[in-house]
Amino acid sequence: MPNPTAAMLVIGDEILSGRTRDANMHHLAGQLTAAGIDLREVRVVSDDRDAIVAAVQALSEAYDAVFTSGGIGPTHDDITADCVAAAFDDPIDIRDDARALLQAHYDRSGMELNAARLRMARIPDSATLIDNPVSTAPGFTIRNVHVMAGVPSVFQAMVATVLPTLKGGAPLLSRTLRVQRGEGDIAGPLGIFANDFSDLSVGSYPYQKDGVYGSNIVVRGQDATRLDDAMLALEKIFTA
Protein backbone atom coordinates (compact mmCIF):
# COMPACT_ATOMS: atom_id res chain seq x y z
CA MET A 1 0.00 0.00 0.00
CA PRO A 2 1.42 3.43 -0.84
CA ASN A 3 2.34 5.66 2.07
CA PRO A 4 0.09 8.56 3.12
CA THR A 5 1.00 11.87 1.48
CA ALA A 6 1.56 15.28 3.02
CA ALA A 7 2.21 18.90 2.11
CA MET A 8 3.55 21.83 4.09
CA LEU A 9 2.48 25.45 3.89
CA VAL A 10 4.94 28.01 5.27
CA ILE A 11 3.33 31.39 5.88
CA GLY A 12 5.48 34.47 6.22
CA ASP A 13 6.73 37.57 4.45
CA GLU A 14 9.97 37.33 6.40
CA ILE A 15 11.04 34.20 4.51
CA LEU A 16 10.08 35.51 1.05
CA SER A 17 11.92 38.77 1.70
CA GLY A 18 15.08 36.90 2.63
CA ARG A 19 15.11 38.29 6.15
CA THR A 20 14.71 34.90 7.78
CA ARG A 21 15.86 31.46 6.72
CA ASP A 22 13.13 28.87 7.15
CA ALA A 23 14.08 26.13 9.58
CA ASN A 24 10.82 24.23 9.89
CA MET A 25 10.71 22.64 6.43
CA HIS A 26 13.87 20.65 6.99
CA HIS A 27 12.68 19.50 10.42
CA LEU A 28 9.24 18.41 9.21
CA ALA A 29 10.72 16.66 6.16
CA GLY A 30 12.92 14.49 8.35
CA GLN A 31 10.14 13.70 10.83
CA LEU A 32 7.65 12.73 8.12
CA THR A 33 10.17 10.53 6.31
CA ALA A 34 10.86 8.69 9.58
CA ALA A 35 7.12 8.24 10.12
CA GLY A 36 6.53 6.81 6.65
CA ILE A 37 4.56 9.81 5.39
CA ASP A 38 5.62 11.16 1.98
CA LEU A 39 6.13 14.92 1.96
CA ARG A 40 5.23 15.69 -1.64
CA GLU A 41 5.08 19.47 -1.78
CA VAL A 42 5.98 22.58 0.17
CA ARG A 43 4.60 26.04 -0.54
CA VAL A 44 5.77 29.31 0.95
CA VAL A 45 3.30 32.20 0.70
CA SER A 46 3.22 35.71 2.13
CA ASP A 47 0.94 37.07 4.87
CA ASP A 48 -1.80 37.56 2.29
CA ARG A 49 -5.34 36.39 2.94
CA ASP A 50 -6.22 35.27 -0.58
CA ALA A 51 -2.90 33.46 -1.04
CA ILE A 52 -3.25 31.58 2.25
CA VAL A 53 -6.88 30.59 1.69
CA ALA A 54 -6.18 29.33 -1.85
CA ALA A 55 -3.11 27.35 -0.78
CA VAL A 56 -4.89 25.72 2.19
CA GLN A 57 -7.77 24.63 -0.04
CA ALA A 58 -5.54 23.31 -2.83
CA LEU A 59 -3.17 21.37 -0.55
CA SER A 60 -5.94 20.01 1.70
CA GLU A 61 -7.68 18.65 -1.39
CA ALA A 62 -4.55 17.15 -2.96
CA TYR A 63 -2.82 15.46 0.00
CA ASP A 64 -3.72 13.31 2.99
CA ALA A 65 -2.32 15.77 5.53
CA VAL A 66 -1.24 19.41 5.51
CA PHE A 67 1.03 21.13 8.03
CA THR A 68 1.14 24.91 8.25
CA SER A 69 3.84 26.96 9.94
CA GLY A 70 3.59 30.57 11.05
CA GLY A 71 1.13 33.39 11.56
CA ILE A 72 -0.67 32.32 14.73
CA GLY A 73 0.79 34.88 17.17
CA PRO A 74 -0.89 37.91 18.76
CA THR A 75 0.07 40.66 16.29
CA HIS A 76 -1.93 42.23 13.45
CA ASP A 77 0.04 40.29 10.81
CA ASP A 78 -0.92 36.92 12.33
CA ILE A 79 -3.87 35.99 10.12
CA THR A 80 -3.42 32.25 9.62
CA ALA A 81 -6.21 31.05 11.93
CA ASP A 82 -8.81 33.29 10.30
CA CYS A 83 -7.64 32.29 6.80
CA VAL A 84 -7.82 28.56 7.56
CA ALA A 85 -11.32 29.02 9.00
CA ALA A 86 -12.31 30.89 5.83
CA ALA A 87 -10.80 28.17 3.64
CA PHE A 88 -13.23 25.67 5.18
CA ASP A 89 -16.08 28.11 5.70
CA ASP A 90 -15.94 27.40 9.42
CA PRO A 91 -16.97 30.06 12.00
CA ILE A 92 -14.11 31.43 14.11
CA ASP A 93 -14.06 33.35 17.38
CA ILE A 94 -12.33 33.33 20.77
CA ARG A 95 -12.96 29.84 22.10
CA ASP A 96 -13.46 29.09 25.80
CA ASP A 97 -11.07 26.13 25.93
CA ALA A 98 -8.22 28.08 24.35
CA ARG A 99 -8.98 31.16 26.48
CA ALA A 100 -8.83 29.03 29.65
CA LEU A 101 -5.37 27.73 28.70
CA LEU A 102 -4.09 31.25 28.10
CA GLN A 103 -5.75 32.65 31.24
CA ALA A 104 -4.05 30.03 33.42
CA HIS A 105 -0.71 30.65 31.71
CA TYR A 106 -0.79 34.43 32.13
CA ASP A 107 -2.13 34.17 35.70
CA ARG A 108 0.85 31.98 36.58
CA SER A 109 3.31 34.40 35.02
CA GLY A 110 1.61 37.52 36.42
CA MET A 111 0.94 38.99 32.99
CA GLU A 112 -2.25 40.39 31.63
CA LEU A 113 -4.35 38.42 29.14
CA ASN A 114 -4.94 41.51 27.03
CA ALA A 115 -6.91 41.85 23.79
CA ALA A 116 -3.87 41.06 21.63
CA ARG A 117 -3.04 37.86 23.50
CA LEU A 118 -6.71 36.85 23.39
CA ARG A 119 -6.41 36.76 19.58
CA MET A 120 -4.37 33.59 20.09
CA ALA A 121 -7.58 31.98 21.43
CA ARG A 122 -9.30 32.52 18.07
CA ILE A 123 -9.90 28.93 16.94
CA PRO A 124 -12.33 27.65 14.29
CA ASP A 125 -15.46 26.00 15.75
CA SER A 126 -14.81 22.51 14.44
CA ALA A 127 -11.06 22.41 15.20
CA THR A 128 -9.33 20.46 17.95
CA LEU A 129 -6.47 22.10 19.84
CA ILE A 130 -2.80 21.15 19.50
CA ASP A 131 -0.90 21.37 22.77
CA ASN A 132 1.90 23.94 23.03
CA PRO A 133 4.19 22.92 25.89
CA VAL A 134 6.62 25.76 25.13
CA SER A 135 4.50 28.90 25.30
CA THR A 136 0.90 27.65 25.81
CA ALA A 137 -0.90 29.37 22.88
CA PRO A 138 -2.31 26.34 21.06
CA GLY A 139 -2.25 25.26 17.45
CA PHE A 140 -5.21 23.43 16.00
CA THR A 141 -6.29 20.70 13.62
CA ILE A 142 -9.23 21.19 11.29
CA ARG A 143 -10.08 18.39 8.85
CA ASN A 144 -6.68 17.25 7.54
CA VAL A 145 -4.88 20.55 8.21
CA HIS A 146 -2.60 21.00 11.23
CA VAL A 147 -2.00 24.66 12.04
CA MET A 148 1.22 25.26 13.95
CA ALA A 149 3.46 28.08 15.12
CA GLY A 150 6.43 29.41 13.14
CA VAL A 151 8.82 29.71 16.09
CA PRO A 152 10.98 26.59 15.58
CA SER A 153 10.90 25.34 19.18
CA VAL A 154 7.10 25.58 19.26
CA PHE A 155 6.72 24.14 15.76
CA GLN A 156 8.83 21.13 16.71
CA ALA A 157 6.88 20.52 19.92
CA MET A 158 3.60 20.63 17.98
CA VAL A 159 4.90 18.24 15.32
CA ALA A 160 5.86 15.85 18.12
CA THR A 161 2.27 16.03 19.43
CA VAL A 162 0.54 15.62 16.08
CA LEU A 163 2.66 12.96 14.36
CA PRO A 164 1.81 10.02 16.64
CA THR A 165 -1.90 10.64 15.96
CA LEU A 166 -1.46 10.20 12.20
CA LYS A 167 -1.50 6.99 10.24
CA GLY A 168 2.00 6.48 8.92
CA GLY A 169 3.37 3.97 6.47
CA ALA A 170 6.55 1.99 6.32
CA PRO A 171 9.40 4.41 7.05
CA LEU A 172 11.44 5.28 3.99
CA LEU A 173 14.95 3.92 4.46
CA SER A 174 17.90 5.29 2.57
CA ARG A 175 21.46 4.22 1.85
CA THR A 176 24.16 6.40 0.35
CA LEU A 177 27.19 5.45 -1.72
CA ARG A 178 29.75 8.20 -2.11
CA VAL A 179 31.61 7.93 -5.41
CA GLN A 180 34.61 10.09 -6.22
CA ARG A 181 33.57 10.55 -9.83
CA GLY A 182 31.51 13.29 -11.40
CA GLU A 183 27.87 12.70 -12.30
CA GLY A 184 28.70 12.78 -16.00
CA ASP A 185 30.98 9.78 -15.53
CA ILE A 186 28.54 7.64 -13.59
CA ALA A 187 25.25 8.65 -15.20
CA GLY A 188 25.25 5.92 -17.87
CA PRO A 189 25.68 2.86 -15.60
CA LEU A 190 23.60 4.56 -12.89
CA GLY A 191 20.66 4.88 -15.29
CA ILE A 192 20.84 1.15 -16.05
CA PHE A 193 21.02 0.38 -12.31
CA ALA A 194 18.00 2.62 -11.60
CA ASN A 195 16.08 0.77 -14.27
CA ASP A 196 17.05 -2.64 -12.82
CA PHE A 197 15.90 -1.51 -9.37
CA SER A 198 12.88 0.47 -10.54
CA ASP A 199 10.97 -0.46 -7.37
CA LEU A 200 13.43 1.75 -5.46
CA SER A 201 14.04 5.48 -5.74
CA VAL A 202 17.55 6.25 -6.97
CA GLY A 203 18.92 9.77 -6.76
CA SER A 204 22.29 11.29 -7.55
CA TYR A 205 23.56 14.43 -5.82
CA PRO A 206 26.76 16.02 -7.04
CA TYR A 207 29.33 17.57 -4.75
CA GLN A 208 32.58 19.38 -5.26
CA LYS A 209 35.38 19.19 -2.72
CA ASP A 210 38.86 20.66 -3.13
CA GLY A 211 38.20 21.02 -6.84
CA VAL A 212 37.28 17.36 -7.29
CA TYR A 213 33.81 16.39 -8.45
CA GLY A 214 32.00 13.52 -6.80
CA SER A 215 28.50 12.09 -6.46
CA ASN A 216 26.40 10.86 -3.60
CA ILE A 217 24.15 8.11 -4.88
CA VAL A 218 21.13 7.72 -2.62
CA VAL A 219 18.85 4.69 -2.83
CA ARG A 220 15.52 4.81 -0.97
CA GLY A 221 12.92 2.18 -0.26
CA GLN A 222 10.91 0.51 2.47
CA ASP A 223 12.49 -2.96 2.42
CA ALA A 224 15.88 -3.17 4.13
CA THR A 225 16.83 -6.47 2.44
CA ARG A 226 16.04 -5.11 -0.99
CA LEU A 227 18.13 -2.02 -0.20
CA ASP A 228 21.05 -4.20 0.87
CA ASP A 229 20.86 -6.07 -2.44
CA ALA A 230 20.81 -2.79 -4.32
CA MET A 231 23.82 -1.42 -2.47
CA LEU A 232 25.81 -4.59 -3.20
CA ALA A 233 25.02 -4.24 -6.90
CA LEU A 234 25.90 -0.54 -6.78
CA GLU A 235 29.25 -1.13 -5.13
CA LYS A 236 30.07 -3.78 -7.72
CA ILE A 237 29.39 -1.26 -10.50
CA PHE A 238 31.30 1.68 -9.09
CA THR A 239 34.18 0.19 -7.15
CA ALA A 240 35.09 -2.40 -9.79
Place this chain on the structure above:
Amino acid sequence: MPNPTAAMLVIGDEILSGRTRDANMHHLAGQLTAAGIDLREVRVVSDDRDAIVAAVQALSEAYDAVFTSGGIGPTHDDITADCVAAAFDDPIDIRDDARALLQAHYDRSGMELNAARLRMARIPDSATLIDNPVSTAPGFTIRNVHVMAGVPSVFQAMVATVLPTLKGGAPLLSRTLRVQRGEGDIAGPLGIFANDFSDLSVGSYPYQKDGVYGSNIVVRGQDATRLDDAMLALEKIFTA
Protein backbone atom coordinates in the same frame (compact mmCIF):
# COMPACT_ATOMS: atom_id res chain seq x y z
CA MET B 1 3.69 51.36 -9.95
CA PRO B 2 3.76 48.03 -8.17
CA ASN B 3 6.96 46.01 -8.37
CA PRO B 4 7.23 43.00 -10.70
CA THR B 5 6.35 39.69 -9.05
CA ALA B 6 8.25 36.42 -9.00
CA ALA B 7 7.96 32.83 -7.85
CA MET B 8 10.52 30.11 -7.28
CA LEU B 9 10.18 26.41 -7.98
CA VAL B 10 12.62 24.12 -6.16
CA ILE B 11 12.80 20.66 -7.71
CA GLY B 12 14.20 17.78 -5.72
CA ASP B 13 13.31 14.71 -3.70
CA GLU B 14 16.36 15.27 -1.54
CA ILE B 15 14.83 18.37 0.04
CA LEU B 16 11.40 16.83 0.60
CA SER B 17 12.96 13.75 2.21
CA GLY B 18 14.93 15.91 4.64
CA ARG B 19 18.26 14.70 3.29
CA THR B 20 19.34 18.13 2.09
CA ARG B 21 18.57 21.59 3.41
CA ASP B 22 17.67 23.99 0.60
CA ALA B 23 20.05 26.93 0.36
CA ASN B 24 18.89 28.57 -2.85
CA MET B 25 15.57 29.96 -1.63
CA HIS B 26 17.20 32.21 0.93
CA HIS B 27 19.76 33.45 -1.60
CA LEU B 28 17.20 34.21 -4.30
CA ALA B 29 14.87 35.91 -1.81
CA GLY B 30 17.58 38.35 -0.78
CA GLN B 31 18.66 39.06 -4.36
CA LEU B 32 15.12 39.69 -5.59
CA THR B 33 14.33 41.98 -2.67
CA ALA B 34 17.43 44.03 -3.44
CA ALA B 35 16.39 44.22 -7.11
CA GLY B 36 12.88 45.43 -6.34
CA ILE B 37 11.17 42.23 -7.46
CA ASP B 38 8.59 40.79 -5.07
CA LEU B 39 9.07 37.09 -4.41
CA ARG B 40 5.46 36.06 -3.74
CA GLU B 41 5.59 32.30 -3.63
CA VAL B 42 7.97 29.35 -3.44
CA ARG B 43 7.04 25.78 -4.23
CA VAL B 44 9.11 22.68 -3.60
CA VAL B 45 8.11 19.60 -5.59
CA SER B 46 9.66 16.17 -6.08
CA ASP B 47 11.36 14.78 -9.20
CA ASP B 48 7.94 13.95 -10.64
CA ARG B 49 7.02 14.86 -14.20
CA ASP B 50 3.37 15.75 -13.62
CA ALA B 51 4.15 17.77 -10.50
CA ILE B 52 6.87 19.79 -12.25
CA VAL B 53 4.83 20.47 -15.40
CA ALA B 54 1.79 21.59 -13.39
CA ALA B 55 3.84 23.86 -11.12
CA VAL B 56 5.71 25.50 -14.03
CA GLN B 57 2.44 26.24 -15.82
CA ALA B 58 0.68 27.59 -12.71
CA LEU B 59 3.57 29.81 -11.57
CA SER B 60 4.41 31.08 -15.08
CA GLU B 61 0.78 32.14 -15.49
CA ALA B 62 0.48 33.80 -12.07
CA TYR B 63 3.76 35.75 -11.77
CA ASP B 64 5.96 37.99 -13.92
CA ALA B 65 9.03 35.76 -13.54
CA VAL B 66 9.72 32.21 -12.34
CA PHE B 67 13.06 30.80 -11.20
CA THR B 68 13.59 27.06 -11.00
CA SER B 69 16.36 25.31 -9.09
CA GLY B 70 17.54 21.73 -9.60
CA GLY B 71 17.26 18.76 -11.91
CA ILE B 72 19.36 19.85 -14.90
CA GLY B 73 22.36 17.55 -14.42
CA PRO B 74 23.37 14.45 -16.44
CA THR B 75 21.70 11.66 -14.43
CA HIS B 76 18.41 9.81 -15.02
CA ASP B 77 16.64 11.77 -12.25
CA ASP B 78 17.40 15.13 -13.92
CA ILE B 79 14.14 15.73 -15.77
CA THR B 80 13.58 19.46 -15.34
CA ALA B 81 14.48 20.56 -18.89
CA ASP B 82 12.13 18.05 -20.49
CA CYS B 83 9.33 18.95 -18.06
CA VAL B 84 9.67 22.69 -18.73
CA ALA B 85 9.61 22.03 -22.48
CA ALA B 86 6.47 19.93 -22.02
CA ALA B 87 4.87 22.65 -19.88
CA PHE B 88 5.11 25.04 -22.86
CA ASP B 89 4.62 22.42 -25.56
CA ASP B 90 8.05 23.31 -26.97
CA PRO B 91 10.18 20.71 -28.79
CA ILE B 92 13.35 19.66 -26.95
CA ASP B 93 16.51 17.92 -28.14
CA ILE B 94 20.29 18.24 -27.95
CA ARG B 95 20.98 21.73 -29.23
CA ASP B 96 24.11 22.62 -31.21
CA ASP B 97 24.96 25.76 -29.23
CA ALA B 98 24.81 23.95 -25.90
CA ARG B 99 26.68 20.95 -27.29
CA ALA B 100 29.48 23.22 -28.53
CA LEU B 101 29.89 24.73 -25.06
CA LEU B 102 30.10 21.30 -23.46
CA GLN B 103 32.43 19.95 -26.17
CA ALA B 104 34.91 22.78 -25.64
CA HIS B 105 34.72 22.33 -21.86
CA TYR B 106 35.36 18.59 -21.90
CA ASP B 107 38.06 18.93 -24.58
CA ARG B 108 39.86 21.39 -22.30
CA SER B 109 39.63 19.06 -19.32
CA GLY B 110 40.46 15.91 -21.27
CA MET B 111 37.18 14.22 -20.42
CA GLU B 112 34.77 12.50 -22.73
CA LEU B 113 31.50 14.19 -23.76
CA ASN B 114 29.57 10.96 -23.28
CA ALA B 115 25.86 10.33 -23.74
CA ALA B 116 25.03 11.25 -20.15
CA ARG B 117 26.85 14.59 -20.32
CA LEU B 118 25.18 15.27 -23.66
CA ARG B 119 21.83 15.22 -21.85
CA MET B 120 22.87 18.56 -20.38
CA ALA B 121 22.68 19.98 -23.92
CA ARG B 122 18.97 19.14 -24.12
CA ILE B 123 17.44 22.62 -24.39
CA PRO B 124 13.95 23.58 -25.60
CA ASP B 125 13.89 25.04 -29.13
CA SER B 126 12.68 28.50 -28.20
CA ALA B 127 14.87 28.93 -25.08
CA THR B 128 17.91 31.16 -24.70
CA LEU B 129 20.91 29.83 -22.77
CA ILE B 130 22.00 31.05 -19.33
CA ASP B 131 25.76 31.13 -18.89
CA ASN B 132 27.31 28.80 -16.31
CA PRO B 133 30.78 30.14 -15.44
CA VAL B 134 31.26 27.46 -12.76
CA SER B 135 30.81 24.18 -14.60
CA THR B 136 29.73 25.15 -18.15
CA ALA B 137 26.47 23.17 -18.52
CA PRO B 138 24.02 26.01 -19.25
CA GLY B 139 20.66 26.91 -17.77
CA PHE B 140 18.02 28.43 -20.00
CA THR B 141 15.21 30.94 -20.17
CA ILE B 142 11.95 30.11 -21.89
CA ARG B 143 9.15 32.69 -21.82
CA ASN B 144 9.23 34.05 -18.25
CA VAL B 145 10.82 30.94 -16.71
CA HIS B 146 14.51 30.82 -15.81
CA VAL B 147 15.77 27.26 -15.41
CA MET B 148 18.83 27.00 -13.21
CA ALA B 149 21.01 24.42 -11.48
CA GLY B 150 20.49 23.23 -7.91
CA VAL B 151 24.16 23.26 -6.90
CA PRO B 152 24.33 26.50 -4.87
CA SER B 153 27.49 27.94 -6.46
CA VAL B 154 26.06 27.41 -9.96
CA PHE B 155 22.60 28.63 -8.97
CA GLN B 156 24.09 31.84 -7.58
CA ALA B 157 26.18 32.45 -10.69
CA MET B 158 23.11 32.00 -12.90
CA VAL B 159 21.01 34.35 -10.74
CA ALA B 160 23.78 36.94 -11.12
CA THR B 161 23.55 36.55 -14.91
CA VAL B 162 19.76 36.67 -15.16
CA LEU B 163 18.86 39.38 -12.66
CA PRO B 164 20.37 42.37 -14.51
CA THR B 165 18.31 41.43 -17.59
CA LEU B 166 15.01 41.72 -15.69
CA LYS B 167 12.98 44.82 -15.10
CA GLY B 168 13.13 45.54 -11.39
CA GLY B 169 11.24 48.00 -9.28
CA ALA B 170 12.22 50.22 -6.41
CA PRO B 171 14.21 48.08 -3.97
CA LEU B 172 12.30 47.23 -0.83
CA LEU B 173 14.03 48.86 2.13
CA SER B 174 13.58 47.61 5.66
CA ARG B 175 14.25 48.92 9.14
CA THR B 176 14.14 46.88 12.33
CA LEU B 177 13.39 47.95 15.89
CA ARG B 178 14.26 45.37 18.52
CA VAL B 179 11.97 45.61 21.54
CA GLN B 180 12.59 43.62 24.71
CA ARG B 181 8.92 42.92 25.24
CA GLY B 182 6.86 39.95 24.11
CA GLU B 183 4.55 40.23 21.14
CA GLY B 184 1.50 40.00 23.39
CA ASP B 185 2.61 43.19 25.13
CA ILE B 186 3.24 45.23 22.02
CA ALA B 187 0.54 43.89 19.70
CA GLY B 188 -2.09 46.48 20.65
CA PRO B 189 -0.11 49.67 19.99
CA LEU B 190 1.68 47.97 17.07
CA GLY B 191 -1.66 47.30 15.36
CA ILE B 192 -2.59 51.00 15.67
CA PHE B 193 0.83 51.97 14.28
CA ALA B 194 0.47 49.55 11.33
CA ASN B 195 -2.89 51.13 10.59
CA ASP B 196 -1.44 54.67 10.73
CA PHE B 197 1.34 53.64 8.34
CA SER B 198 -0.79 51.39 6.16
CA ASP B 199 1.27 52.33 3.07
CA LEU B 200 4.18 50.40 4.66
CA SER B 201 4.44 46.72 5.49
CA VAL B 202 4.79 46.15 9.24
CA GLY B 203 5.80 42.76 10.58
CA SER B 204 6.55 41.47 14.05
CA TYR B 205 8.89 38.52 14.64
CA PRO B 206 9.18 37.11 18.15
CA TYR B 207 12.39 35.87 19.65
CA GLN B 208 13.38 34.30 22.91
CA LYS B 209 16.79 34.82 24.43
CA ASP B 210 17.92 33.60 27.84
CA GLY B 211 14.28 32.98 28.76
CA VAL B 212 13.23 36.55 27.93
CA TYR B 213 10.71 37.19 25.19
CA GLY B 214 11.28 40.01 22.72
CA SER B 215 10.08 41.18 19.32
CA ASN B 216 11.75 42.40 16.17
CA ILE B 217 9.47 44.91 14.52
CA VAL B 218 10.30 45.17 10.81
CA VAL B 219 8.97 48.03 8.68
CA ARG B 220 9.35 47.73 4.89
CA GLY B 221 8.76 50.20 2.10
CA GLN B 222 10.33 51.86 -0.91
CA ASP B 223 10.63 55.43 0.37
CA ALA B 224 13.52 55.99 2.78
CA THR B 225 12.12 59.25 4.18
CA ARG B 226 8.77 57.65 4.90
CA LEU B 227 10.57 54.77 6.64
CA ASP B 228 12.53 57.23 8.78
CA ASP B 229 9.29 58.89 9.85
CA ALA B 230 7.80 55.53 10.71
CA MET B 231 10.82 54.49 12.78
CA LEU B 232 10.69 57.76 14.76
CA ALA B 233 7.03 57.14 15.53
CA LEU B 234 7.77 53.55 16.47
CA GLU B 235 10.58 54.48 18.86
CA LYS B 236 8.33 57.02 20.52
CA ILE B 237 5.71 54.33 21.13
CA PHE B 238 8.00 51.59 22.43
CA THR B 239 10.80 53.39 24.23
CA ALA B 240 8.57 55.88 26.06
